[in-house]
Amino acid sequence: MQSNDSILKSGFDNAVQQNTENNAMKKGDSDEYLSDLLNALKIRTLVVGVGGAGNNTVSRLQEGGHIGTNTLNVNTDAQDLYYSHSNEKLLIGKDISRGMGSGNNPEVGKESAESDTERIKQFVDADVVFLTCGLGGGTGTGASPVIAREAKNAGALVVTFCTLPFAMEGQNKRIRANTALNELAKYSDTLIPIPNDRILNLVPNVSLLTGFKIMDEVLVRTVRELVGLVNNCGMVNLDFADVKNVLRKRGKYPSGVIGIAESIGDKTDLVKKTRLAIHNPLLEPDPKQVDNCLVSISGNHDIPLSKINNIVSTVSSEISSNADLKFGAMIDPSLGTKTRILFLGKGPVSPYILQAENLTEDNPGKTVAEFTI
Ligand SMILES: Nc1nc2c(ncn2[C@@H]2O[C@H](COP(=O)(O)OP(=O)(O)OP(=O)(O)O)[C@@H](O)[C@H]2O)c(=O)[nH]1
Ligand SMILES: [Mg+2]
Structure with a gap:
């Protein structure tokens, strides 16, 4: 079975070859070629x-x-x-x-x-x-x-x-x-x-x-x-390789934590909502176990650098200093003055996945209440 990487690659190679033939005498790349290339590279x-x-x-x-x-x-x-x-x-x-x-x-x-x-x-x-x-x-x-x-x-x-x-x-x-x-x-x-x-x-x-x-x-x-995030990656700072790097499985278990929060935008609220995204109360991950993460920040087109700085430095202070962090910005005019924070981390494995591996009839696994005791 041909992998998607190789499909993307062969699409890329075909477009490059076509372009080389079409432009044997020219130096530039035609829009037609660029359009073919973009189609070949589109993430499905x-x-x-x-x-x-x-x-x-x-x-x-x-x-x-x-x-x-x-x-x-x-x-x-x-x-x-x-x-x-x-x-x-x-x-x-x-x-x-x-x-x-x-x-x-x-x-x-x-x-x-x-x-x-x-x-x-x-x-x-x-x-x-x-x-x-x-x-x-x-x-x-x-x-x-x-x-x-x-x-x-x-x-x-x-x-x-x-x-x-x-x-x-x-x-x-x-x-x-x-x-x-x-x-x-x-x-x-x-x-x-x-x-x-x-x-x-x-x-x-x-x-x-x-x-x-x-x-x-x-x-x-x-x-x-x-x-x-996957469709718009490449907008500012993040490309599909970054997203893939965080989403793909490494090691035995498929780890992953995600959190989303929306902030009204003043500094105190930005810090509070960034923490909320990292500590997603539905998943309660341990941020110190995150070894690789992405922070995607959405706002209107004039989102100030200071807001981005507040968010990214809050994430840095919550995760381990050895963890890789990448951030990107997406423009979403519908947010008005609000800022949306998406935190995507790799590393922490859900305790429910770990316990699922060792189940027997006599050991049906813990409930949420038993986990939190
Ligand atoms: N989030 C959400 N969860 C639901 C909903 N309905 C059921 N569930 C949960 O999902 C589990 C599976 O329910 P369904 O999705 O209805 O079941 P199904 O997969 O269609 O399976 P069958 O109907 O038995 O063939 C339930 O035990 C609930 O915990 C819903 O509307 N929303
Ligand atoms: Mg059903």
């Missing part, structure tokens, strides 16, 4: 939502207007899929689940995806595949590791966001979620499990439905921001 991203929760996330992403990426919803449930919004849709395992869903059974979700790998392969041939699902049910839990595997085999960088079920949803769901997490860890470059129970710590007294809605919003904002 795909956001895949798997199962009910994943489809919800992609629908919300899509409803928010232009996102600059292709989207795909995958489900065993024809009704859920029909009412969802995405550029492309895949009803998997038609002969297995007959469009009726998996019945909460991850084996059915897995078999359904396995039976449709040829169709899945046609979509996941991209530079970066963002995968999102809620672990604990049947479809997202069973099918998302298969989709992650196919994306990885196609040479994509795989970035997975999944939620872990509320403790109140019961131990069976937790065990299923952990098993899937273990599988996802094999094929994801960056894997960010977000425990639903964290919402309870932040906004207690919300209903289950409101909890899901808040979680959806978190996922949508995170995926939107990351897609924007």
Whole structure:
């Protein structure tokens, strides 16, 4: 299988060769050549939502207007899929689940995806595949590791966001979620499990439905921001190689932390919100374990250097002095006087990924509450 790097490279080589032939007698590079080159170098991203929760996330992403990426919803449930919004849709395992869903059974979700790998392969041939699902049910839990595997085999960088079920949803769901997490860890470059129970710590007294809605919003904002970063990299200071460097898997586990915050812009608030992004309360990472990070700062076109300095120096003081830090600026006029901070770090491995590796029937893993005791 040809990797994306080599596809990009061969696109580049073809364009260079064409240009050399066309311009044998000239010295400059034509716009046509530059346009071919840009097309060959364009980063292809795909956001895949798997199962009910994943489809919800992609629908919300899509409803928010232009996102600059292709989207795909995958489900065993024809009704859920029909009412969802995405550029492309895949009803998997038609002969297995007959469009009726998996019945909460991850084996059915897995078999359904396995039976449709040829169709899945046609979509996941991209530079970066963002995968999102809620672990604990049947479809997202069973099918998302298969989709992650196919994306990885196609040479994509795989970035997975999944939620872990509320403790109140019961131990069976937790065990299923952990098993899937273990599988996802094999094929994801960056894997960010977000425990639903964290919402309870932040906004207690919300209903289950409101909890899901808040979680959806978190996922949508995170995926939107990351897609924007990948699509716009190269604007100021950051290029795809930088982003790739932070997202790609190094070592055994797919580590990764991410945080987003918006500041009204005075110095005290900038420092406070930068800390909030680094210490994302949904993930509670240890910033000292970050060994490589990106800080992407968005603001209107006249964002002052002093603001950038406040943000970047706050990040530097929170992470280890040995860590690599790169920052970039993106222009987003819709922010007005506000500044948005995206922190993306590599190094800390989620404790949920580590525990998922050692699970047995007698040891179903800790809940969020047990982790925090
Ligand atoms: N964020 C979010 N999470 C949800 C939502 N609905 C369910 N979940 C969570 O995601 C887990 C899986 O639920 P679904 O996505 O509905 O399940 P599925 O993957 O479609 O699986 P089956 O319907 O059993 O085939 C649940 O256990 C919940 O923890 C939602 O609307 N938003
Ligand atoms: Mg479902």
